[in-house]
Amino acid sequence: MTQTREEFEARLRQIGAERYHDKHPFHDMLHGGRCSPDQVRAWVINRYYYQHSIPMKDAAFMSRVEDPELRRMWRSRIEDHDGTETNPGGIKRWLKLAEAVGLNPDYVASTEGVLPATKFAVDAYVRFVRDKTLLEAVAASLTELFAPKIHAQRIEGLLQNYDFADDSSLSYFRNRLKEAPKDVAFGLAWVLDHATTQEKQDAAAKALEFKTDVLWAQLDALYSAYVAPARVPPGAWVAGEGMALARAS
Numbered sequence: 001m002t003q004t005r006e007e008f009e010a011r012l013r014q015i016g017a018e019r020y021h022d023k024h025p026f027h028d029m030l031h032g033g034r035c036s037p038d039q040v041r042a043w044v045i046n047r048y049y050y051q052h053s054i055p056m057k058d059a060a061f062m063s064r065v066e067d068p069e070l071r072r073m074w075r076s077r078i079e080d081h082d083g084t085e086t087n088p089g090g091i092k093r094w095l096k097l098a099e100a101v102g103l104n105p106d107y108v109a110s111t112e113g114v115l116p117a118t119k120f121a122v123d124a125y126v127r128f129v130r131d132k133t134l135l136e137a138v139a140a141s142l143t144e145l146f147a148p149k150i151h152a153q154r155i156e157g158l159l160q161n162y163d164f165a166d167d168s169s170l171s172y173f174r175n176r177l178k179e180a181p182k183d184v185a186f187g188l189a190w191v192l193d194h195a196t197t198q199e200k201q202d203a204a205a206k207a208l209e210f211k212t213d214v215l216w217a218q219l220d221a222l223y224s225a226y227v228a229p230a231r232v233p234p235g236a237w238v239a240g241e242g243m244a245l246a247r248a249s
Ligand SMILES: O=C(O)c1cc(C(=O)O)c2c(n1)C(=O)C(=O)c1cc(C(=O)O)[nH]c1-2
Pocket: 054, 140, 141, 142, 143, 144, 145, 146, 147, 150, 151, 176, 215
């Protein structure tokens, strides 16, 4: 049966409550100050691959949208990450974090050393958005409903527990707290407006579940490679590689 708007929204929120990556043990370690400097670096390197793919995902989405109004609402997502004349953008802010943890930002931006499973998960998200219906693509972005909470926890946890954390190195997360709410309010309303049958609601809910898998799989990859018993796959970053020259210690 088709759910009412309220029931369907509650179903989407329940997916986050059960499956969002705030529940992954790697995040407990990271936010609780139990990651070593190299484990933080591994997270920064791998998560960069997600950051660098998000604008490509959004461009793939926009290339399929025929409605100028929807494209107009969506395009600020690309600017938020790639920047404008007045805003350095999320990718540059992420590279500031990379520098703050002692990495060479050029190394991080090269995406060398990214774990294979991170690439598989993130590339699958870009392909999903390129190939599935617009409804599924927008629904997949709705994990951002749950992101402000984890960003706030992260800012607090990192500031408390790590010397590298300050306003400059964490500016990525502070900015997302400002940017994400407008995107997600629009995306949620769009999904609720367009998921008008049971079939469409089921497809949108599945898309959101898929996206929680994309996020979870990235942390599983990190945990398996860099948390005991560490098992770094061939070709992925090993401690000591890609460090900024001045701070290689
Ligand atoms: O730190 C996080 O846990 C987290 C999660 C997510 C998410 O839920 O997909 C995003 C972000 N951060 C983020 O910073 C971001 O720009 C972003 C864009 C998107 C998207 O799907 O379009 N998700 C996320």
